Amino acid sequence: xxxxxxxxxxxxxRFDEDRLETIFRMKEAGVERAVVVGDGARDPESAFALSRExxxxxxxxxxxxxxxxxxxxxxxxxxxxxxxxxxxxxxxxIGLDYHYDxxxxxxxxxxxxxxxxxxYTLDKPxxxxxxxxxxxxxxxxxxxxxxxxxxxxxxxxxTGSWESAKTYMDxxxxxxxxxxxxxxxxxxxxxxxxxxxxxxxxxETDCPYMAPVPMRGKxxxxxxxxxxxxxIAEIRNADSNELSDITYQNGLNAFGMxx
Numbered sequence: 065x066x067x068x069x070x071x072x073x074x075x076x077x078r079f080d081e082d083r084l085e086t087i088f089r090m091k092e093a094g095v096e097r098a099v100v101v102g103d104g105a106r107d108p109e110s111a112f113a114l115s116r117e118x119x120x121x122x123x124x125x126x127x128x129x130x131x132x133x134x135x136x137x138x139x140x141x142x143x144x145x146x147x148x149x150x151x152x153x154x155x156x157x158i159g160l161d162y163h164y165d166x167x168x169x170x171x172x173x174x175x176x177x178x179x180x181x182x183x184y185t186l187d188k189p190x191x192x193x194x195x196x197x198x199x200x201x202x203x204x205x206x207x208x209x210x211x212x213x214x215x216x217x218x219x220x221x222x223t224g225s226w227e228s229a230k231t232y233m234d235x236x237x238x239x240x241x242x243x244x245x246x247x248x249x250x251x252x253x254x255x256x257x258x259x260x261x262x263x264x265x266x267x268e269t270d271c272p273y274m275a276p277v278p279m280r281g282k283x284x285x286x287x288x289x290x291x292x293x294x295x296i297a298e299i300r301n302a303d304s305n306e307l308s309d310i311t312y313q314n315g316l317n318a319f320g321m322x323x
Contacts, residue, residue, distance in 0.1 A: 068315035071268035093287035105131035131169035156191025191218035243276030
């Protein structure tokens, strides 16, 4: 299979002991491209370095909603600089996270909107992290759609309903499914996986989090994205190899890459 892990964190410290081996395993598993997402509030450089050192790795960076409280007046210029770097393909992950509330909600909304505007101005796709805040995030994005200032982008690690997925796709967004679609208690995601138009579907690991069945309980890694793909193919009654080719091309389209 030809696989594209559209969201991974192999720059995370949990890979410090075996990062090279992890990269070898992902290539052995057929992962031909992957986007490493950097931490714009603390350490974006680790993602950039991996993209420079590995021809099949790319990078993204921005300030996560958890870290909105760490936003400074220097960040807009920093983000512009990051987005100009070779092989930095997206601004993200950004959004709202009302599950942990690690930053005040009003500050999350402000930082989210600033970064959405930057992405639109810079013509970069956004990687969206929305958790227990879909109502407010949708209203903010619909306002941008109405104003003609909505950037293109990806709903990362999607765990919402099919109805919400249709709203996001109407905004032009891709829907990215992770290991959660393999869980035994995920009927909402199975509905999404079954019904989503194939040209809007992406796959990811979000490693080291969200390890798919049959790797539950282990540290997740990009080689395991094949299990996400295989589960979606099973749900759709589709050929795994054909679906891998389609989701690979969708990844290129989402990030504005060429073959």
